[in-house]
Amino acid sequence: MALLEFTDRGIYCGQAGVYLDPWKPVGRAVITHGHSDHARAGSERYLCTPVTAPIIKHRLRLGDGMVETAAYGEVVTINGVAFSFHPAGHIPGSAQVRVEYKGEVWVFTGDYKRALDGLSEPFEQLRCDTLITESTFGLPIYRWVPQAETFADVNAWWRQNQAEGKVSVIAGYTLGKAQRILRNIDPSVGKIFVHGAVDVMNQVLRDTGIDLPPTQRVTKEMRKADFEGGLVVCPPSAVGSPWIRKFMPFSLGIASGWMALRGARRRRGADRGFILSDHADWAELNDTVKQSEATKVFVTHGYSEIFAQWLTERGIEAAEVKTQYEGELGEIVESGTQESTAESDVVLTAGEEQDL
Amino acid sequence: MKRFAQLFTDLDQTTKTLAKIKALVHYFETAPDADKLWAIALLSHRRPKRTVNTTLMSTWASEQSGLPAWLFGESHHIVGDLAETITLLLPEPAEVSDESLAWWISFIQQLEPLTIDEKKEKILWAWNRLPHTERFVFNKLITGGFRMGVSQQLMVKALARYTNSPENVLAHTLMGQWSPQQTTLAELLAANSTHDVSKPYPFYLAYALEEDVTTLGEPGEWFAEHKWDGIRGQIIVRNNQLFVWSRGEELVTDKYPEYESLLTLLPEGTVIDGEILPYKDNRPLPFSLLQTRIGRKTLSAKILKDVPVAFIAYDVLEWQQQDIREWPLEQRRKMLESFCPADHPVLRLSPLIDFDSWPKLAEVRSQAREIFSEGVMLKRKRSIYRNGRRRGDWWKWKLDPYTVDAVMLYAMRGHGRRANLYTDYTFAVWDSGTLVPFTKAYSGLTDEEIRQVDRWVKQNTLERFGPVRSVKPTLVFEIAFEGIARSTRHKSGIALRFPRMHRWRKDKPPEEANSLQDLLQLLDAKND
Numbered sequence: 001m002a003l004l005e006f007t008d009r010g011i012y013c014g015q016a017g018v019y020l021d022p023w024k025p026v027g028r029a030v031i032t033h034g035h036s037d038h039a040r041a042g043s044e045r046y047l048c049t050p051v052t053a054p055i056i057k058h059r060l061r062l063g064d065g066m067v068e069t070a071a072y073g074e075v076v077t078i079n080g081v082a083f084s085f086h087p088a089g090h091i092p093g094s095a096q097v098r099v100e101y102k103g104e105v106w107v108f109t110g111d112y113k114r115a116l117d118g119l120s121e122p123f124e125q126l127r128c129d130t131l132i133t134e135s136t137f138g139l140p141i142y143r144w145v146p147q148a149e150t151f152a153d154v155n156a157w158w159r160q161n162q163a164e165g166k167v168s169v170i171a172g173y174t175l176g177k178a179q180r181i182l183r184n185i186d187p188s189v190g191k192i193f194v195h196g197a198v199d200v201m202n203q204v205l206r207d208t209g210i211d212l213p214p215t216q217r218v219t220k221e222m223r224k225a226d227f228e229g230g231l232v233v234c235p236p237s238a239v240g241s242p243w244i245r246k247f248m249p250f251s252l253g254i255a256s257g258w259m260a261l262r263g264a265r266r267r268r269g270a271d272r273g274f275i276l277s278d279h280a281d282w283a284e285l286n287d288t289v290k291q292s293e294a295t296k297v298f299v300t301h302g303y304s305e306i307f308a309q310w311l312t313e314r315g316i317e318a319a320e321v322k323t324q325y326e327g328e329l330g331e332i333v334e335s336g337t338q339e340s341t342a343e344s345d346v347v348l349t350a351g352e353e354q355d356l
Numbered sequence: 357m358k359r360f361a362q363l364f365t366d367l368d369q370t371t372k373t374l375a376k377i378k379a380l381v382h383y384f385e386t387a388p389d390a391d392k393l394w395a396i397a398l399l400s401h402r403r404p405k406r407t408v409n410t411t412l413m414s415t416w417a418s419e420q421s422g423l424p425a426w427l428f429g430e431s432h433h434i435v436g437d438l439a440e441t442i443t444l445l446l447p448e449p450a451e452v453s454d455e456s457l458a459w460w461i462s463f464i465q466q467l468e469p470l471t472i473d474e475k476k477e478k479i480l481w482a483w484n485r486l487p488h489t490e491r492f493v494f495n496k497l498i499t500g501g502f503r504m505g506v507s508q509q510l511m512v513k514a515l516a517r518y519t520n521s522p523e524n525v526l527a528h529t530l531m532g533q534w535s536p537q538q539t540t541l542a543e544l545l546a547a548n549s550t551h552d553v554s555k556p557y558p559f560y561l562a563y564a565l566e567e568d569v570t571t572l573g574e575p576g577e578w579f580a581e582h583k584w585d586g587i588r589g590q591i592i593v594r595n596n597q598l599f600v601w602s603r604g605e606e607l608v609t610d611k612y613p614e615y616e617s618l619l620t621l622l623p624e625g626t627v628i629d630g631e632i633l634p635y636k637d638n639r640p641l642p643f644s645l646l647q648t649r650i651g652r653k654t655l656s657a658k659i660l661k662d663v664p665v666a667f668i669a670y671d672v673l674e675w676q677q678q679d680i681r682e683w684p685l686e687q688r689r690k691m692l693e694s695f696c697p698a699d700h701p702v703l704r705l706s707p708l709i710d711f712d713s714w715p716k717l718a719e720v721r722s723q724a725r726e727i728f729s730e731g732v733m734l735k736r737k738r739s740i741y742r743n744g745r746r747r748g749d750w751w752k753w754k755l756d757p758y759t760v761d762a763v764m765l766y767a768m769r770g771h772g773r774r775a776n777l778y779t780d781y782t783f784a785v786w787d788s789g790t791l792v793p794f795t796k797a798y799s800g801l802t803d804e805e806i807r808q809v810d811r812w813v814k815q816n817t818l819e820r821f822g823p824v825r826s827v828k829p830t831l832v833f834e835i836a837f838e839g840i841a842r843s844t845r846h847k848s849g850i851a852l853r854f855p856r857m858h859r860w861r862k863d864k865p866p867e868e869a870n871s872l873q874d875l876l877q878l879l880d881a882k883n884d
Contacts, residue, residue: 140423141431141444260444262368263436263775266505267803271370306430313424 003081003099004106004132006298006321011108011132013099016078018047020097020108023324030083031056032110033094034175037325047076049085051093051208055175058204072121088112089123090278091176092205098126107292108132111325113277114284117147119183119210120176131294134325135302136279137257144257144281150274151184157253157272158189162229167250169232171239171270174201176278177255178233179212185231187213193227194218195234195243222246239270257281289316301325359387360395360457361489367504376506380514389541390458396544397536399511401605403500407467408475410438410499416476420483421445433823436775439495446483446491453485458536464497465537509744519545527558527743533607554599554607556590557627557673557681558743561603562733562750569714569753572734579685579737580709580717582729583752584668585643585839585853586633587650591615591667593622594677602632611650614665614702621703625677628669628692629741630706635666640728644841644851669696670706670733673741681741688741724755730838731755757836758878759858760785763866764831765793767813769823778813778825779806781857783835785848787872791829794848794875800836800857809860829866834859840879850875 005012010022010029018028025042032038032048034055039048041060048056050069057067070076072095076083080102085095090111099106107128114123154170161168172178178198185192192215194202199217206212218232227247238244239252254270257277265273279302280288289297289311297318299308304320311318366379384392397403418428423445435441455463463482467475486494496502512530516523526545532555534544565572572578588603598619600609609615612632622628634641634649645663652659672692673681680688689708696705709732711717721732731754739749762783770779780798784791801809809831817825839853850872 139431139434140421140427141435141441143444261435261775262440263771266368267774267777269371271372303430303434306427310424310427 003101003104004108004130006323010323013081015101016081016083018078018083019043021110021325028078030097032088032097032108033091034059035091035111035173038110047083049093049095051205052095053093054204054208055093055201058200072124086124086126087121089114089117089120092120092179092208092210094120096124096126098128104129106130106132107294109134109288111136111279112288113280114287115144115147117180117184117278119180120278125288125291127291127293129294130296130298131289131292132298132300132321133285133288134279135285135299135304135307137277137281138285138299138303138307140282142257142260142277142281143283144260144277145275147184147276150255150276151186153272154181154253154255154274155186155189157251158185158231161251162190164251165228165249167227167230167232167247168253169234169244169247169250170253170255170274171234171236172255172276174198174235177276178202178235179205179210180276180278181233181255182212182215189231191216191227191230193230193232195232195238197235198233218246224248239268357453357455357457357460357486357490357493359383360391361493363395364493364504365489367506371505373510376510377514377517380506380511381518384515384518388456388458390536391456393536393539393541393544394457394461396511396515396530396541398497398502399504399506400508400530402535403502404461404465404497405468406498406500407464408479408498412472412475413442413479413495413498414438416479417442417446417483420447420480429822433769434776436769436771439492439499442483442495443488443492449484449487449491451485453490460494461497461536464494521545524558524743528555531556531558531605532601553594553597554592554601556592556599556601556605557629557679557741559588559590559603559629560742560750561745562735562752563745563747565734565751565753569718569734572714572751575711575713575717577737579689579735580711580720581670581706581733581735582709582724582727583731583733583754584631584633584640584706585728585730586631586640586646586668589630589632589667590673591618591622591626591628591630591669592674593619593624593626596624598622600632611655612665613655613660615667618667618703621697621700622695623676625674626695627672627674628667629671629673630667630669633666633668634663635668635704636664642728642841643839643853644843666702666704668704668706671741684738684740685735686737721753721755754838757838757854757858758840759834759836760870760875761832761861761864761868762794762835763791763829763869764809764827764833765791765829767809767825767827770798774806777806778810781809781833783833784829785870785872785875787848791866792848792872794846794850794872795835795837795852795855797833797835797855797857801860805860832861832864832866832869833857834861840875842879848872848875850879 001014009019009024009026011020018030019026020030021032021038022029023040028045029043030047031052034052039056046067048069050071053067053069056062070085072085072087074084082100084098086098088094088096088110090113094110096110097108105128107126111134112123116122158168170181172181174197192213194215194217196217202212232247251271253272253274254268255274255276257279258264259273260275297311297316298321299318300321300323308318308320363379363383367376370376418425431445432438432441467478482494483491512523512527516526532552590601592599598616600612600615602608634646649659649663669692672688675691696703709720724731734751734753736749762785764781765784766782767778768780770777782793782796784793813825813827816828818828819826835855836858837852837855841851842849843851
């Protein structure tokens with residue numbers, strides 16, 4: 001029996017009897033981060049990092065007794081198997097899971113990026129025998145620019161919109177991308193507004209000690225004039241909804257790794273596509289595999305078949321694994337149809353929320 | 357090139373017409389004349405000749421990026437555009453460039469006589485000088501298919517604003533044969549420039565009538581004609597020469613030797629507008645036959661005999677060297693009738709449909725297929741001949757399409773704005789218990805439906821062949837099409853005209869899709 005196995009419920013450790021990021025209800029789940037394709041409701045007990053805990057309690061409506069936490073680096077031993085979380089750099093609280101048993105080490109990356117984003121705990125490179133890596137952007141066409149360049153573009157766009165009398169509306173995922181935008185834009189440019197779903201998540205993260213600039217929640221009572229010169233941060237699902245019309249005239253920006261391709265930018269009908277990804281690009285994926293010194297690599301969601309073949313040709317034993325994490329499908333949720341985006345406290349649930 | 361790359365970025369970054377015009381005007385105001393001329397040429401579908409083949413470009417880029425050919429190929433499939441793929445995969449440039457657009461185009465043109473090794477050296481040199489967008493533009497200039505999200509009409513609008521001249525005059529000025537190598541901006545824009553005797557007029561194009569026909573008002577104010585399924589064209593007689601232009605602004609005189617005889621029939625200084633139509637034994641032939649003829653490099657005696665063409669004339673734009681597009685249609689029509697012979701084998705007057713009420717016309721339209729027509733054209737009697745696609749005076753009122761329910765078998769990734777999405781599908785119908793592919797279709801779905809189908813395809817793939825996936829035969833779509841013909845090139849034995857997805861039949865299981873027999877019946881019914 002391998003230390004970790006791929007089952008139809010998720011990645012399973014038979015020796016410990018736990019699942020990593022299961023997509024069906026299980027007894028005990030180890031969760032890498034709070035996005036809905038990795039943290040799903042229905043399991044009996046959850047183990048995650050202290051920052052992820054309030055996120056999944058909120059999103060999955062879990063009672064206090066159901067969630068245990070372990071700090072980064074802290075070892076939790078279950079039936080002789082040592083589990084520990086290590087920063088994945090993807091979103092606040094995100095972790096890679098290191099699993100060790102009788103001297104054999106496996107690492108499951110969950111979703112990750114190596115570049116610093118000024119928000120998430122910096123990625124930690126681990127060494128292991130077997131690596132399970134994501135490959136959302138596992139193609140050489142994906143090469144991220146430093147985020148300072150992207151945010152210089154965002155700030156310039158915001159200023160230009162101000163000069164032209166337009167509101168700046170920027171779409172990014174509620175958990176992770178929205179806060180990354182808030183942490184890195186220049187708040188001296190103007191007032192910042194957030195969609196209700198973003199506001200709720202901001203509060204959850206502020207409560208864990210994350211510092212975000214002051215924001216105002218968009219409410220029904222607000223008038224057009226209130227938004228003048230402002231920046232509105234909303235989820236992608238709000239794009240194309242009636243909610244967004246109250247900002248007219250506005251310029252729409254979308255922040256996502258998919259914006260690296262001209263076709264994807266044009267398809268979205270956004271005025272501006274900002275390349276901003278919370279996933280590793282091609283070089284980062286390759287660096288991670290190499291520096292892990294793993295002799296065997298499993299590639300999950302994304303361009304897994306292609307990345308596995310590339311690694312195999314480089315002399316690293318690699319195989320594609322089918323999971324229900326949504327890398328390649330992610331683009332679907334860019335559409336405006338998933339979820340009502342009324343100004344309620346509705347928690348955006350599965351389907352809305354892939355981090356891209 | 358920096359300025360042009362900036363224009364490209366500006367146009368790419370907005371979907372708003374006004375912002376695009378503003379960006380174009382700004383470019384015209386700041387770029388040197390030689391660059392302006394090329395920008396006008398590129399935005400009116402005049403491209404420099406291809407001097408390097410794209411396979412070589414792929415090979416060199418793949419080498420430079422240090423990637424195996426298969427990975428370069430996969431990347432290309434997903435990006436959906438070769439020029440962009442190359443741009444994304446090459447290492448950052450080590451040098452800087454300050455050369456102009458015209459300079460780079462001349463650089464590309466000078467590659468033509470070189471050997472492959474010399475070409476390679478030049479291309480690598482260029483790639484190493486050009487940063488991202490400029491490199492993309494450079495690649496696009498070579499690979500072709502350059503779309504900047506700006507129609508020719510929009511470019512003309514911006515140019516009209518910049519030169520402060522009327523749009524319709526400019527539109528005409530830019531028609532016909534000219535190339536930036538053989539003219540200057542000043543010459544090109546000089547009013548009444550007469551250097552091109554073959555110059556056609558911009559075609560007036562009709563929108564499809566979507567409202568009820570009665571909204572057009574009094575039937576007496578309208579002419580109705582059959583809408584023929586051919587190729588729109590203009591025949592020009594000037595300087596004792598005859599020229600044939602197709603709607604794609606292509607000079608196609610050599611393709612239709614039949615029309616040469618009209619040189620003696622039409623007086624000097626005449627331009628007529630009409631339909632190039634395959635025509636034999638006093639009736640039109642299916643368009644598919646014309647297609648087989650268009651594709652040939654040389655026209656054999658056999659094909660000229662099997663698929664002869666006629667010109668169905670419906671308008672006259674120039675008469676006795678005078679531009680008469682401002683005359684009302686009624687008057688132009690009278691003129692046309694005055695010189696169109698009654699019984700000429702090649703030049704045929706498009707007959708007016710006799711009707712005094714909309715229901716009467718609807719009845720004629722319903723029988724259009726029997727005479728190989730696609731429906732009815734409606735033109736206001738007092739309309740002038742305008743340029744481009746305009747609403748109001750001319751409408752096409754087509755027949756409802758044929759439809760058939762079919763099962764999706766394969767999906768292929770799209771290009772451009774549909775890159776990395778499965779948007780091009782192959783459909784099948786039943787034939788004694790098996791599904792036989794009979795058509796491809798890639799239009800008709802909303803963006804949201806495309807995303808749903810794309811997601812479904814990715815989850816229900818059976819096999820992959822490069823950019824193509826075979827999928828579980830589950831999804832049923834209603835396919836609409838305008839015509840059906842026998843074909844020896846297709847396994848199913850039939851070929852459809854303008855197939856597209858009319859509706860996603862989520863309510864239908866695949867077993868209830870149509871059969872090949874149903875399609876063959878349509879074919880037989882048509883040929884009766």
